[in-house]
Amino acid sequence: xxxxxxxxxxxxxxxxxxxxxxxxxxxxxxxxxxxxxxEIERLVVPRGQVVGLVGESGSGKSMTAYSVLNLxxxxxxxxxxxxxxxxxxxMVKVRENERVKIRGNKVGMVFQDYAxxxxxxxxxxxxxxxxxxxxxxxxxxxxxxxxxxxxVGLSAEVFSRYPHELSGGxxxxxxxxxxxxxxxxxxxxxxxxxxxDVTVQAQILELLKSIQKxxxxxxxxxxxxxxxxxxxxxxVYVMYVGQIVEHGTVHKIFKSPSHPYTQGLLQGASSxxxxxxxxIRVAIQGSIPGLTEIxxxxxxxxxxxxxxxxxxxxxxxxxxxxxxQAACWLHDAEHSHG
Amino acid sequence: xxxxxxxxxLWRYAAMRIVQSLPLILGIIVINFLLINLAPGDPVTALIGxxxxxxxxxxxxxxxxxxxxxxxxxxxxxxxxxxxxxxxxSFNYRVPVLELVLARLGRTLVLMITxxxxxxxxxLGLGIMAAKWKDSPLDKFAVGFATVGYxxxxxxxxxxxxxxFAVRLGWLPSSGLRSTRIAxxxxxxxxxMARHMILPVLALSLRYIALTTRLTRSSLIxxxxxxxxxxxxxxxxxATRILWNHGLRAAATPIITIIGYHFTFIVAGxxxxxxxxxxxxVGRLMYESIGARDYPTLLGILLMVSIAVIIVNLxxxxxxxxxxxxxxxx
Numbered sequence: 001x002x003x004x005x006x007x008x009x010x011x012x013x014x015x016x017x018x019x020x021x022x023x024x025x026x027x028x029x030x031x032x033x034x035x036x037x038x039e040i041e042r043l044v045v046p047r048g049q050v051v052g053l054v055g056e057s058g059s060g061k062s063m064t065a066y067s068v069l070n071l072x073x074x075x076x077x078x079x080x081x082x083x084x085x086x087x088x089x090x091m092v093k094v095r096e097n098e099r100v101k102i103r104g105n106k107v108g109m110v111f112q113d114y115a116x117x118x119x120x121x122x123x124x125x126x127x128x129x130x131x132x133x134x135x136x137x138x139x140x141x142x143x144x145x146x147x148x149x150x151x152v153g154l155s156a157e158v159f160s161r162y163p164h165e166l167s168g169g170x171x172x173x174x175x176x177x178x179x180x181x182x183x184x185x186x187x188x189x190x191x192x193x194x195x196x197d198v199t200v201q202a203q204i205l206e207l208l209k210s211i212q213k214x215x216x217x218x219x220x221x222x223x224x225x226x227x228x229x230x231x232x233x234x235x236v237y238v239m240y241v242g243q244i245v246e247h248g249t250v251h252k253i254f255k256s257p258s259h260p261y262t263q264g265l266l267q268g269a270s271s272x273x274x275x276x277x278x279x280i281r282v283a284i285q286g287s288i289p290g291l292t293e294i295x296x297x298x299x300x301x302x303x304x305x306x307x308x309x310x311x312x313x314x315x316x317x318x319x320x321x322x323x324x325q326a327a328c329w330l331h332d333a334e335h336s337h338g
Numbered sequence: 339x340x341x342x343x344x345x346x347x348l349w350r351y352a353a354m355r356i357v358q359s360l361p362l363i364l365g366i367i368v369i370n371f372l373l374i375n376l377a378p379g380d381p382v383t384a385l386i387g388x389x390x391x392x393x394x395x396x397x398x399x400x401x402x403x404x405x406x407x408x409x410x411x412x413x414x415x416x417x418x419x420x421x422x423x424x425x426x427x428s429f430n431y432r433v434p435v436l437e438l439v440l441a442r443l444g445r446t447l448v449l450m451i452t453x454x455x456x457x458x459x460x461x462l463g464l465g466i467m468a469a470k471w472k473d474s475p476l477d478k479f480a481v482g483f484a485t486v487g488y489x490x491x492x493x494x495x496x497x498x499x500x501x502x503f504a505v506r507l508g509w510l511p512s513s514g515l516r517s518t519r520i521a522x523x524x525x526x527x528x529x530x531m532a533r534h535m536i537l538p539v540l541a542l543s544l545r546y547i548a549l550t551t552r553l554t555r556s557s558l559i560x561x562x563x564x565x566x567x568x569x570x571x572x573x574x575x576x577a578t579r580i581l582w583n584h585g586l587r588a589a590a591t592p593i594i595t596i597i598g599y600h601f602t603f604i605v606a607g608x609x610x611x612x613x614x615x616x617x618x619x620v621g622r623l624m625y626e627s628i629g630a631r632d633y634p635t636l637l638g639i640l641l642m643v644s645i646a647v648i649i650v651n652l653x654x655x656x657x658x659x660x661x662x663x664x665x666x667x668x
Contacts, residue, residue, distance in 0.1 A: 122587065135574060
């Protein structure tokens with residue numbers, strides 16, 4: 001597509017990234033065809049930073065999270081091509097038995113459905129121990145688990161509890177403890193607060209923030225909630241129908257978004273002052289297209305208020321606009337004022 | 339702390355269940371007694387046979403066994419005797435029922451326990467493999483086998499097994515407990531009895547292997563697709579460990595249910611299998627007693643079977659608590 005992927009001036013690439021996704025295509029095979037929920041040209045998580053991945057439901061955020069681990073909840077999904085370099089290892093190229101050693105060890109995952117992320121008939125302690133021991137951390141394993149539980153604000157008593165004996169907020173803390181227990185440099189958090197009560201959401205977010213600072217952790221935070229992005233992220237990637245449409249620092253995205261989709265998202269977020277709803281309120285007409293009806297050209301063109309002729313025909317590349325990268329023809333010198 | 343607390347409630351629960359089952363057993367006695375008396379046929383006629391006996395003799399026999407009393411009096415007498423551990427006297431064998439049943443109980447238990455262990459092991463193994471390699475030829479075989487195995491009635495599969503392995507191939511004995519022509523001793527005797535058990539156990543197992551396979555397969559597939567298994571995989575837990583540690587633990591509850599459920603049907607099945615294979619156990623005794631209108635023996639067997647079923651259900655419920663902490667006793 002566009003060779004001008006990222007300019008060298010971009011401050012975020014100066015650090016060696018913990019995660020770098022390039023030309024990733026994830027596909028879902030259904031009888032007779034193949035759908036592509038994720039087509040990411042480039043996504044970078046620098047060390048020690050929190051990167052938000054935002055978009056509406058159905059934009060491919062969760063599939064991106066699973067792609068990072070190269071592990072999908074359904075056998076129909078797989079990575080078609082591209083590279084995902086996680087702490088120096090390409091999760092696409094490396095063999096499955098190597099990937100098993102990386103999951104939970106070099107990258108922890110936090111889920112939205114905290115209630116469903118633990119085996120209901122095994123104690124919390126045993127499940128965290130299982131993870132540590134699987135990754136060869138035999139020394140002081142129990143002490144390690146207890147210290148991680150303490151770090152996420154849970155008492156040692158939780159060790160011998162079963163999942164159904166804990167509240168949602170406590171379980172999500174266990175979820176974070178599980179992501180942290182092997183001291184990974186990166187955490188992928190998929191809507192970690194979405195299913196929680198509003199008051200608990202704030203606590204969990206606060207916890208993530210403090211742990212991130214304490215450990216100098218890198219986080220890929222997947223959310224539809226721009227309030228959370230503003231609260232915790234350093235960088236933002238905006239996703240629409242499987243593709244990144246704009247990315248840059250949180251400050252700049254909120255101050256002057258340059259992609260019409262981001263603009264719509266922000267307007268929606270400010271007009272509806274709700275944090276707890278699952279759906280993004282988008283001040284944009286229409287709804288996100290399904291994977292079987294992806295529009296030609298710019299995928300956003302049929303909902304965009306500024307559609308031009310070129311938008312229907314050709315996909316835009318990234319343009320640098322005031323320090324942001326936006327994939328929009330509006331910023332192309334030839335088309336912008338034509 | 340929490341462990342002993344759970345243990346306490348478990349014992350209290352077990353004690354409560356035992357107390358609760360006492361009226362149940364009483365009810366079973368009454369219903370069995372009435373059902374048998376509803377059935378056509380007269381034990382006295384069966385006792386005397388087709389021989390034309392004088393009326394006074396028939397009356398004497400009737401009086402001797404207390405059959406001249408009214409149904410209500412007989413029922414109360416029977417309950418009173420049972421409460422004293424007295425199961426009555428067999429019309430047919432002329433020995434106390436308890437003695438008669440206990441002498442044969444061991445043989446039936448050997449058959450049943452072997453069947454349950456064998457069928458559970460094979461069914462679990464087949465079910466696990468079918469779930470692990472879902473949609474493979476092995477899985478298709480397991481599903482097909484389960485359907486066929488479940489559909490074949492035990493008296494028919496028993497006769498087919500005899501035809502194939504005893505008559506056609508001559509590999510195994512067709513009936514009995516042991517060989518009658520050669521008197522084996524010591525270990526050889528056990529070996530001989532084991533050979534005699536193979537066919538009846540196979541016949542009895544078929545249906546339960548089929549059930550266990552199907553149930554293990556489906557509950558394991560469901561578990562392996564559950565969210566927490568996906569979550570465990572994101573933590574780097576290898577697939578094999580997930581299967582054994584997470585998958586089977588979750589699949590255990592339905593599997594234990596089916597084992598407990600099997601037990602009752604194996605009791606019924608053993609009556610057929612023991613008859614087909616000439617196995618001198620309680621099942622055949624039951625069959626013979628029905629033919630002979632031997633009410634006390636039949637009642638004794640039914641009572642013991644009922645108690646056994648209640649005990650197995652109790653054990654099943656207690657085992658649930660050990661494998662699933664979410665089950666509460668209230």
